[in-house]
């Protein structure tokens with residue numbers, strides 16, 4: 001029996017009715033990838049209010065790597081609701097906050113002494129990483145990357161690259177943010193090829209300090225180890241080590257944004273481990289809470305202690321129930337085989353996707369690390385012109401056939417996989433079969449259009 005069950009065409013009547021209420025009550029700026037309304041979710045499956053069952057390859061944008069309603073997480077939440085929900089850690093602290101900080105200090109890469117602060121969202125974590133870095137270095141500048149995404153608050157929008165829909169119309173942004181190209185080898189800004197490029201893009205940071213902003217004015221470089229919204233761009237294995245060498249030489253801190261790449265997504269607890277790096281500060285969110293909102297900033301003790309007492313915090317930041325949920329998530333990663341599973345899923349996807357690539361030139365690149373996998377779609381493999389319309393059609397086909405996918409990339413031409421790592425082999429193959437049919441359908445339509453133009 002298939003996991004996908006569509007009882008109505010989608011969206012069904014109940015989702016449609018909710019969509020109408022939403023249009024009247026909620027601003028259009030909050031977009032939605034699909035118009036179905038969720039009734040329940042379990043593992044890698046979603047059920048909507050009309051009783052339709054979907055395979056979820058989006059996982060709440062990477063927030064449920066351990067699966068929807070992971071039993072350990074649900075149990076921890078239930079238990080805490082019997083004790084207390086919220087007191088505000090700045091008024092009357094509690095043990096779960098301290099225990100979670102201790103665990104993350106231990107688990108994040110680097111054997112040096114560390115401290116951890118908790119906040120509510122990824123953007124808030126990035127904001128606080130910038131505050132801490134500035135307070136420690138007493139320098140204002142932050143260097144971010146092209147195609148980066150760090151959030152939707154004003155500072156994080158300054159750090160984010162993509163203009164539409166994120167930044168356009170919301171200026172002015174905070175100053176002292178400088179942008180350099182990322183190691184996006186498929187679209188190399190310097191038209192070089194790895195490895196003969198000898199990581200020119202990482203070494204070029206030296207040049208930035210000469211021609212763009214003096215190193216003594218720069219607090220930190222912030223980077224996603226694998227770009228998330230930017231299209232799952234996966235730099236070469238030695239890229240970050242080279243980049244960090246340049247940072248260290250100039251006493252510039254390195255902040256790793258592991259908000260999307262963390263918690264097993266790349267086949268290790270953190271993508272930084274896959275690159276063999278020890279960031280000075282790491283920001284985490286999304287799957288840390290197993291479905292509840294919580295984010296963390298872990299860094300070298302002396303850096304984290306730079307702001308004076310009262311300089312950091314927030315009313316709900318490090319909420320007790322969220323801390324307990326996060327502790328349950330860390331237990332899962334200690335006892336479960338989720339990292340291994342991420343690698344298996346990634347390898348399986350790569351095997352199938354490379355076969356598709358032989359058939360359909362629309363697939364410009366298959367790339368990823370662990371289960372953080374993507375297809376970059378192009379109109380022609382020679383020109384590499386992005387194919388955003390085709391990407392939308394593929395996501396729409398998948399959705400109409402019971403698979404939830406989301407796109408990414410500065411050009412909107414990347415299909416990315418963020419499925420819960422507990423997805424079964426059968427569910428994964430069922431979802432990939434649908435993705436394959438979607439690619440086939442879009443490619444055949446393109447072919448027919450091309451033939452009709454030639455035949456005219």
Ligand SMILES: Cc1ncc(COP(=O)(O)O)c(C=O)c1O
Pocket residue numbers: 061121122123124126149150151152224228229257258259260261285286
């Ligand atoms: C790498 C990265 N940083 C920061 C953020 C912002 O996180 P949040 O949406 O929780 O504010 C995201 C969200 O997608 C992200 O992927």
